[in-house]
Every structure is written in C-alpha cells, then in structure tokens.
Amino acid sequence: MNFKFSNLLGAPYRGGNLLISGNELLTPVGNRVSQINLTESTSSTLPFENAKNVRTICVSPDGRLLLTIDEDGRALVINRRRRALLHHFTFKGTVRAASFSPDGNYVAAAVGRLVQVWRRPGFEKNYGYKPPTLAGHKDTPIAVHFTSRRLQESAGLLSKEAPALYTLSRDGALHAWTYYKKEIEEDEDEGKDDKEDANEEKSFRDEASKAARQSQSLTFSGGNWKLTDKYYFNQRGAKLSAAAFQGNLGILAVGFSNGLFELLQLPDNTTIHTLSVGREKITSLTFSPSGDWVALGSAALGQLLVWEWRSESYVLKQQGHYYDVSAVSFSPDGSYLVTGADDAKVKVWTLMNGFCFVTFADHTAPVTAVAFAPSGHAVLSASLDGTVRAYDLVRYRNFRTMTTPTPVQFSSLSIDPGGEIVVAGSSDSFQIFVWSLKTGRLLDVLAAHEGPVIALSFAPNASLLASGSWDKTVRTWDVFSGKGGVEELRHSHDVLALAWRPDGRQLASSTLDGQIYLWDPIEAELQATIHGRRDIAGGRLRSDRRTAENTSxxxxxxxxxYSADGAYLLAGGSSKYVCMYDVNERVMLRRFQITYNKSLDGVLDQLNSKNMTDAGPLDQINDENSDLEEEANVLMDQNGAKSKNTGVLPGIAGNSAPKARTRGVALSPTGRSWAAATTEGVLLYSLDEGMVFDPTDLAEDVTPAAVLRALGSGAYLRALLVALRLRDPELIRHVLFATPPESVELVVATLPAVMAPGLLGTLAEALPTTPHVEHVLSWVKSLCSRHGMAMQNRAGEAAPALRALHKALAGLQEDLGSTVEANLYSLQYLCTVAGATEQGGEEIVKKDGAGKKGVVLVKAEEEEEEEEEAVAEVVVAPKEGSKKQAASGNKRKQIK
Known part of the structure; x- marks a missing residue:
C-alpha cells in the first residue's frame, strides 16, 4: 500500500525556461520538473510540486542546487542529488528569468521590470545582506545571465568594461551591467602629499578594473552596479521571446516569435548565424555546458528539441501528448505502457527509462481506448474516427485496420485472453462489433443496449464478455458460442466502468452516483456495494456555487x-483523488491526490471569497495586460482542448483552467506499480524506489585510505560504498573479502538497490579467479534475495551483470562437476573420516573394491591461535605389474 510517485509520462511542454546541467535536460512540466538524460536516453520527474505551474528554473554551476519558481513567484530550493527539499520562499512578484553566478554564491532574478541579486544558502551566516535591485529596462526582462571569466578577459583585450551581468528584455534591449566594489574612503590625514594621493587613486582604479574579472571571489554587496552598454535586437514582424547565453564561448542565442533565432558573439555583439527551426514561437532557449548543443522549447507545439547548431542536426526530439491522455494500459510483463489521447496519437513507453520509443499517428480523431495483445507484441486502439487499429511493436507499423459497414464512433475496446477476437463498443449506434484479429473480418454485431457502450471487458479465464452502457445495465455475452446475451445486471444509474477480478469470479461496475457494485457474473447476483460518493468528492470548481463538501x-x-491478487480495487474519476479499496472489507484503504497544482480547476477545497462577483469568478476573466499576440496564445478549456482566441480585446477572452481529473487507471501485472491518466499526464506510482539517491556520490574523503579506515573500524557498508565510488576493482574485491561472512547479509540489506547491478558485476568478474568461491556465492545469494525485484524492474541495467554472472557460474560448474563426479565416493569417504579426526588421528585400513589393501594415513594438525585445519593425506597402494598405475597412484590431495 505504500505506493509513491515515481514518474510522469506524456506531459507536454507548456512553457518555462529550459536548462542543460551536465548531460541532463531540465524542463518544467506543469508544477513539476522533469530530467532527461541526453546520453542514456532516460527521463524522470522530481517528486516535488510547486503551488502553481513552474515558469522559471535555474541550477547551480555544480549541478547540486535547483531553484524552481512558479507563476506567482514562489520558489523551491531542491538538492537534486539527494532529492531533498531544502527551503521555500517567495520573490513577491512574477519572476521571468533567473540565473546563478559562476561561483554559485548568488542568484540574479528578473522580478517584474527589476533585477534582484540574492545570496544562495550556505554554511556561513551572513547578516544585513540586502539584495541590490537594477532598474533600466522599459519592458519585462526575459533573460538574466552572469558572465564568465573568459568573457571578461576578452573584454579587457578590447579595452572595454568587463560586464558582470547581462539582462535582456522583451523589447529586444540587451543591457550589460558592471559591478564596482565599494570606494575606499580617503584618508583624513591632511599631512599626506600629492604623490600619496595619486598612488591611492591609481590603486582604486586598478581595483575597479579588476573587480569584474575576479567574479569567482566577488561579494556582490556594498558595491555599486553600473549600466555600461546597451544593444538592441530588431526583427521585422516578430518580437523577442527567448534568449540563452554560453559563458565559455561568449555566445548569445536569441529567439523570436516567428521561429527564428540568432547566434551572436559577445562582447562585440557580432552575428554568427541566423537560423530557423519552424514558424511557431520559440518559448525557451538554452546551451549545453560545452556550447555544442542548443535546447529549444515551443509551447505552441508542446515539443522539445536539442539541436547541434554547427552541423544543423537534431540530437533529441521529444513530444508528449498535446491534449489529455484518455486511456492507459500495461503490457503483460509490466515493462511497457501504452497511452492514447485526444490528440489522436498512440504512444508506447518504456517504464524503465520513461522514454517514448514509438508514436502511431494513424487516427484522425481522439483515441478512446487502448489495449495490449496477450502476447505483448501488438497494441490495439479504438478511436472516434470509426476505426480500430492494430500496431506491430516489432516493425512499428499498422498491420490491421478494422472498420464497420456504416461509420460509427467507438468508445470502448477489449481483446480476448487468446488474442484472437477483438470487440469494440460504439457511442452512437449502441452496438458491439466483433472482429477476427488475424483476418480483420467482421464476425458479429451484438445489439441489445439502448445507450452508448462505454465499457467492455473479457473475463480472464472464461469466454464471457461484459459490457456496460449508459442505459443503466451491464450485460454478459458468450461471444464464442454465438448465443448472444447471457445475463443482464441492472443498475439504478448510468454505468461508467467495468473490471474483472483476475480469477474471473467477480465483476465490478461503477455508476454515475459514485457507487461501485460487486457482482457474481455466474449467478448474476449482487455481492456487495461500495459507497464511494463521499470518497471521491473533493475540490471546488471556480464555477461552483456550493462548497466542496456539498458539491458531489x-x-x-x-x-x-483490480490488483493482481484481486484483493484491492483501484478507482479513479472526475475528481482530484484516486481511491484504493479493500474488496473483502469494502473500505477505502488509501486516497491518492493526483496533483496539488493550483493552476488547475478543482484542486482547492475553499476559494477566495473576494474573487466572487456578480458577473462570475474573477479567475475566469482574462484581465492580464498583454498585447494582441499574447492574447492569441493557446488557451486550455476545461476539457483540455486547445482554442485560439484571436481578434479579441484584453479582458474579454475567457480564462478557464483545465479541470483536475482522472480518465483512466491501470495496475501493473506485477502488482508493484499503477498508472493514472490525468490532466497533467500519466502519473506512475510504484512500491519500488525508481531513481534513488546514490550515497556513493560523495564529495569529501573519497580515497583508498578512507576505505581502509572504514574497514579497520568495522564500518563495512561505508567501506564498500566508498570503494564503489572510486571504481577500483582491486579495492572493491579487498572490501568484499575483508567483510566477515556473518556481516554479508547485513551489509547487503542496507545497500541501496541502485548499487546492486554494479556490485553483482564485480562479483561475476571475481568468481572465476578467486579461491573463496563460497564467500562470493554468499554475496551473490544475498544480493539476489534482497534486491532481486529492484533488478528485475531495472532489467536493462542489470542484464549485463546477470549475463556475466551466468557465464561465470556455468564455467565454475563445468570445472567442478567433472572433478566431483570422478571423486564422489572418495569425497563421501573423506567426509566420514573427518568425523574421526575430531577424536584424534588414527590409522585406518580398508579394502578396496578389488580386494586389495589400501593404506590411508590420517593425521590432525593444529595451526596457530584461532584457526584449526585438518589435513588428510591419501596414498593409494599401486597394483602389481603396472608402472603407469603406480605412478598415477601416487596422487596426493589436501582437503581443508
């Protein structure tokens, strides 16, 4: 039951600035921040939520601190490596741009038309610091960047002032700001001569000229800021919309509303390139640390691009579902997820890395239902365009399209457990159509419902098909025998959803009044009812005239x-909650709130009464002071649909917000995770820790001496973690063999699951050459028993280590197998002798199978102090007349 948020899939890019830190691209997704690894092709979402949609993010130069700022100026300070929330505060205004200084000690933020410089949190206390405010722009700043040492040196070669900060506003004005330290007070001693005064003035000028070049040791307090240069960018018919600065190369990239962007060399402001990537507005720009890649974001397209500007080629092109996700389904093995959305696209995701590896765009209308074939090699989707399509996940193509004699709109879909029959329900003709997946031929049409067929589901281990409709009935059908309807289960309200228990002995249905009915499908009897109306109630819409408690x-x-064992039932609907029920006790076990984003409608339980007027809520009136172009931007209605309000006056266009709701839920066949198709995307909740903090990523005392000290003090876990951080194979083996056998289980139990594949690979490398086979196998056994589920969920990372381990074990079995089989009886005899050696050494004479006598000399030896070892020396008497047998008979074997 301890499900935790693990990832967010399918969420489109809606705005906010982009960042590249190391190999990771950071992008705002609603009120969260996602991380895309450009080299490993993985995507994850941080488990922290701002109060509203994130507009501005910035990261420290070392990549540890992340600052996320929402639309209202509320900020979160996050430690990215530990995934810990450190602090939250507010700028008391809208922040459109923010940037860390090169040394990471200061943050410059564009608040309104002003620029504020803040000190970052640290271990040293600072009193009386007041953030300076820079004023000079006539329009809203959209970019703030600190300069680098290299750019300051190039400015000095050109005999120019060395700017410490660049700011860029929406009207195309680029301002360069220079910082000067506080002037040295003149000595009041009147006895100084003119020469001394001249020396002081010269020293002051030298200090002022070097101030900006010493950015690594600057303390931006007590000094003076000066506007030294101004530049202007002009683009006919377009306005400046985004900007990015690369400090090492001194390159500035500016994007415009017509899809063009320019690359300029600073500080002389010369144009390098003028390029175009489309016709839509560029919302955000950012450079990679090396300056080779440029990341672009377009909110109008919901798309992210990483572009190599020198070769003019794409590195990454990722796009989520532009509209709401309407359906979601897991693959039979639980490793993939398929989603369908109102943008008429079907996407297949890999849960291990969070990436979409294929997108099918064959539908021409919103997708209403998706399903995996039982084999896991095909995906089916139903759409309002009147087609049911089957896609091959091997060749990535649409291999079957199923239609009806007369055009209809499909609202539900299901496939039988054998993978041969496909059924789809229509929302206009109220019929159920049956096709053969192999041939695509229409086999039958089931007509009995009097309303839209909103839900279809095959029984897991039977030939029954259940259908739910808005005519307040659930019907079961025997599709394979052709007998038509079997039973009719009547409800008091419209049926909205169906689900079979995995054993096929129970059918759950939900109705419009918020109730869940549990049926016996064989006897057509009602077993129980779950009253969930109050459980799902919560959240007040802006248009509601009643409170959240009274509005249901x-x-x-x-x-x-249903869960994999049928004990739990997961339910989601038109609310901000997803509920989990115990089927036997019919009680709610836990309620998950899918979002805390106040930018969505229906999240708050209490609204501000001052926003209520006779004309309606003020939140629904668009009274922002924007130009016509901003008014024409894409708005979202309550259903998540896109609309363009062009040619309207400011204050007249509606300002409706998307409604927080869940359109589909799915549980993984493994029972370890579940997914919910929500307004913000597909939320994944898991029992396993997906991306956990790696405690081996230490910054201090990571040396071999630290490993030895930890071993000496008995801190075996810390010694192993530091050795893994150093990635020294010999040092890791030393720690493994120095750990006592009785401590192996405890060390493995406290080892982070993310380190299990790497340690398993080291053990696989050590196994063929080490004499301590039993000790190594004890490590392997503990790792597999403790972290086997985690390695199964991250099969891609653990597969190389598991293959190497399998190869090493196979070789070890082959080497020991022949030796053990050839000496099986000798080993049994020696085991018997071992019992006699405990009572003292003695001479044993025994006849062999041929009746000859063999002399066995057994002697017990005691070794020093704590260790005792019994050595048995076996001498087999040779047979007469054979020198070869005599030579081979003089074999000696020591057994410890």
Missing amino acids: SGRAFTSLA
Missing part, C-alpha cells in the same frame, strides 16, 4: 482496475 454532483468513478 458529477463526482463518479470512470475507471476501475
């Missing part, structure tokens, strides 16, 4: 899913 109309479960 329309709150119902629209999607159901």
Whole structure:
C-alpha cells in the first residue's frame, strides 16, 4: 500500500525556461520538473510540486542546487542529488528569468521590470545582506545571465568594461551591467602629499578594473552596479521571446516569435548565424555546458528539441501528448505502457527509462481506448474516427485496420485472453462489433443496449464478455458460442466502468452516483456495494456555487482496475483523488491526490471569497495586460482542448483552467506499480524506489585510505560504498573479502538497490579467479534475495551483470562437476573420516573394491591461535605389474 510517485509520462511542454546541467535536460512540466538524460536516453520527474505551474528554473554551476519558481513567484530550493527539499520562499512578484553566478554564491532574478541579486544558502551566516535591485529596462526582462571569466578577459583585450551581468528584455534591449566594489574612503590625514594621493587613486582604479574579472571571489554587496552598454535586437514582424547565453564561448542565442533565432558573439555583439527551426514561437532557449548543443522549447507545439547548431542536426526530439491522455494500459510483463489521447496519437513507453520509443499517428480523431495483445507484441486502439487499429511493436507499423459497414464512433475496446477476437463498443449506434484479429473480418454485431457502450471487458479465464452502457445495465455475452446475451445486471444509474477480478469470479461496475457494485457474473447476483460518493468528492470548481463538501454532483468513478491478487480495487474519476479499496472489507484503504497544482480547476477545497462577483469568478476573466499576440496564445478549456482566441480585446477572452481529473487507471501485472491518466499526464506510482539517491556520490574523503579506515573500524557498508565510488576493482574485491561472512547479509540489506547491478558485476568478474568461491556465492545469494525485484524492474541495467554472472557460474560448474563426479565416493569417504579426526588421528585400513589393501594415513594438525585445519593425506597402494598405475597412484590431495 505504500505506493509513491515515481514518474510522469506524456506531459507536454507548456512553457518555462529550459536548462542543460551536465548531460541532463531540465524542463518544467506543469508544477513539476522533469530530467532527461541526453546520453542514456532516460527521463524522470522530481517528486516535488510547486503551488502553481513552474515558469522559471535555474541550477547551480555544480549541478547540486535547483531553484524552481512558479507563476506567482514562489520558489523551491531542491538538492537534486539527494532529492531533498531544502527551503521555500517567495520573490513577491512574477519572476521571468533567473540565473546563478559562476561561483554559485548568488542568484540574479528578473522580478517584474527589476533585477534582484540574492545570496544562495550556505554554511556561513551572513547578516544585513540586502539584495541590490537594477532598474533600466522599459519592458519585462526575459533573460538574466552572469558572465564568465573568459568573457571578461576578452573584454579587457578590447579595452572595454568587463560586464558582470547581462539582462535582456522583451523589447529586444540587451543591457550589460558592471559591478564596482565599494570606494575606499580617503584618508583624513591632511599631512599626506600629492604623490600619496595619486598612488591611492591609481590603486582604486586598478581595483575597479579588476573587480569584474575576479567574479569567482566577488561579494556582490556594498558595491555599486553600473549600466555600461546597451544593444538592441530588431526583427521585422516578430518580437523577442527567448534568449540563452554560453559563458565559455561568449555566445548569445536569441529567439523570436516567428521561429527564428540568432547566434551572436559577445562582447562585440557580432552575428554568427541566423537560423530557423519552424514558424511557431520559440518559448525557451538554452546551451549545453560545452556550447555544442542548443535546447529549444515551443509551447505552441508542446515539443522539445536539442539541436547541434554547427552541423544543423537534431540530437533529441521529444513530444508528449498535446491534449489529455484518455486511456492507459500495461503490457503483460509490466515493462511497457501504452497511452492514447485526444490528440489522436498512440504512444508506447518504456517504464524503465520513461522514454517514448514509438508514436502511431494513424487516427484522425481522439483515441478512446487502448489495449495490449496477450502476447505483448501488438497494441490495439479504438478511436472516434470509426476505426480500430492494430500496431506491430516489432516493425512499428499498422498491420490491421478494422472498420464497420456504416461509420460509427467507438468508445470502448477489449481483446480476448487468446488474442484472437477483438470487440469494440460504439457511442452512437449502441452496438458491439466483433472482429477476427488475424483476418480483420467482421464476425458479429451484438445489439441489445439502448445507450452508448462505454465499457467492455473479457473475463480472464472464461469466454464471457461484459459490457456496460449508459442505459443503466451491464450485460454478459458468450461471444464464442454465438448465443448472444447471457445475463443482464441492472443498475439504478448510468454505468461508467467495468473490471474483472483476475480469477474471473467477480465483476465490478461503477455508476454515475459514485457507487461501485460487486457482482457474481455466474449467478448474476449482487455481492456487495461500495459507497464511494463521499470518497471521491473533493475540490471546488471556480464555477461552483456550493462548497466542496456539498458539491458531489458529477463526482463518479470512470475507471476501475483490480490488483493482481484481486484483493484491492483501484478507482479513479472526475475528481482530484484516486481511491484504493479493500474488496473483502469494502473500505477505502488509501486516497491518492493526483496533483496539488493550483493552476488547475478543482484542486482547492475553499476559494477566495473576494474573487466572487456578480458577473462570475474573477479567475475566469482574462484581465492580464498583454498585447494582441499574447492574447492569441493557446488557451486550455476545461476539457483540455486547445482554442485560439484571436481578434479579441484584453479582458474579454475567457480564462478557464483545465479541470483536475482522472480518465483512466491501470495496475501493473506485477502488482508493484499503477498508472493514472490525468490532466497533467500519466502519473506512475510504484512500491519500488525508481531513481534513488546514490550515497556513493560523495564529495569529501573519497580515497583508498578512507576505505581502509572504514574497514579497520568495522564500518563495512561505508567501506564498500566508498570503494564503489572510486571504481577500483582491486579495492572493491579487498572490501568484499575483508567483510566477515556473518556481516554479508547485513551489509547487503542496507545497500541501496541502485548499487546492486554494479556490485553483482564485480562479483561475476571475481568468481572465476578467486579461491573463496563460497564467500562470493554468499554475496551473490544475498544480493539476489534482497534486491532481486529492484533488478528485475531495472532489467536493462542489470542484464549485463546477470549475463556475466551466468557465464561465470556455468564455467565454475563445468570445472567442478567433472572433478566431483570422478571423486564422489572418495569425497563421501573423506567426509566420514573427518568425523574421526575430531577424536584424534588414527590409522585406518580398508579394502578396496578389488580386494586389495589400501593404506590411508590420517593425521590432525593444529595451526596457530584461532584457526584449526585438518589435513588428510591419501596414498593409494599401486597394483602389481603396472608402472603407469603406480605412478598415477601416487596422487596426493589436501582437503581443508
């Protein structure tokens, strides 16, 4: 039951600035921040939420601190490596741009038309610091960048002032700011001569000229800021929309509303390139640390691009679902996820890395249902365009398209457990169509419902098909025998969702009044009812005239899913909650809130009464002071649909927000995770820690001496973690063999799961050459028993180590197998002798199988102090008349 948020999939880019830190691209996704690794092709989302949509993010030069700022200026300070929230505060205004200084001690933020410089949190206390404010722009600043030492040196060669800060506003004005330290007070001693005064003035000028070049040791307090240079960017018919600065190369990239962007060399402001990537507005720009890549974001397209500007080629092109995700389903093995959305696209995701590896765009209308084939090699989707399509996940193509004689709109889909029959329900003709997946031929049409067929589901181990409709009935059908309807289960309200228990002995249905009914499908009897109307109620819409406690109309479960063992039932619907119920006790075990984003409608339980007027809520009136172009930007209605309000006056266009809701839920076949198709994307919750903090990533005392000290003090876990951080194979082996056998289980139990594949690979390398086979196998056994599930979920990372381990074990078995089989009886005899050696050494004479006598000399030896070892020397008497047998008979074997 301890499910935790693990990732967010399918969320489109809606705005905010982009950042590249190391090999990771940071992008705002709603009120969260996602991380895309450009080299390993993985995507993850930080488990922290701002109060509203994130507009501005900035990261420290060392990549540890992340500052996220939402639309209202509320900020979160996050430690990225530890995934810990350190602090939250507010700028008391809208922040459109922010940037860390090169040394990471200061943060410059564009608040309104002003620029503030803040000190970052640290271990030293600072009193009386007041953030300086820079004023000079006539429009809103959209970019703030500190300069680098290299750029300051180049400015000195050109006999120019060395700027410490660049700011760029929406009207295309680029301002260069120079910082001067506090002037030295003149000595009041009147006895100084003119020569001494001249020396003081010269020293002051030298100090002022070097101030900006010493940015690594600057303390931006007590000094003076001066506007030294101004530049202007002009683009006919377009406005400046984004900017990025590369400090090492001194290159500035500016983007415009017509899709063009320019690369300029600073500080002389010469144009390098003028390029275009499309016709839509460029919302954000950022450089990679090396300056070779440029990341671009377009909110109008919901797309992210990473572009290599020298070769003019794409490095990454990622796009989520532009509209709401309407359906979600897991693959049979739980490693993939398929989603369908209102943008008429079907996407397949890899859960291990969070990446979409294929997108099918064959539908021409919103997708209403998706499903995996039982084999896991095909995906099916139903759409309002009147087609059911089957996609091959091996060749990535649409290999089957199923249609009807007359055009209809499909609202539900299901496939039988054998993978041969596909059924789809229509929302206009109220019929159920049956096709053969192999041939694509229409086999039958089931007509009995009097309303839209909103849900279809095959029984897991039977030939029954259950269908739910808005006509307040659930019907079961025997599709394979052709007998038509079997039973009719009547409800008091419209049926919205269906789900079979994995054993096929129970059928769950949800209705419009918020109730969940549990049926016996064989006897057609009602077993129990779950009253979930109050459980799902919560959140007040801006248009509601009643409080959240009294408003329960329309709150119902629209999607159901059983757990793998059938003990729990997951339900989601038109609310900000997803509920989990105990089926036997019929009680709610836990309620998950899918989002805390106040930018969505229906998240708050209490609204501000001052925003309520006779004309309606002020939140629904667009009274922002924007130009016509900003008014024409894409807005979202309550259903998540896109609309363009062009040619309207400011204050007249509606300002409706998307409604927080869940359109589909799915539980993984493994039972370790579940997914919810929500307004913000597909939320993944898991019992396992997906991306956990790596405690081996230490910054201090990571030396071989530290490993030896930890071993000497008995801190075996710390010694192993530091050795893994150093990645020294010999040092890791030393720690493994120095750990006592009785401590192996404890060390493995406290070892982070993310380190298990790497340690398993080291053990696989050591196994073929080490004489301590039993000790190594004890490590392997403990790792597999403790972290086997984690390695199974991260099969891609653990596969190389598991293959190497399998190869090493196979070689070891082959080497020992022949030796053990040839000496099986000798080993049994020696084991018997071992019992006699405990009572003292003695001489044993025994006849062999041929009746000859063999002399066995057994002697016990005691070694020093703590260790005792019994050595048995076996001498087999040779047979007469054979020198070869006599030579081979003089074999000696020591057994410890």
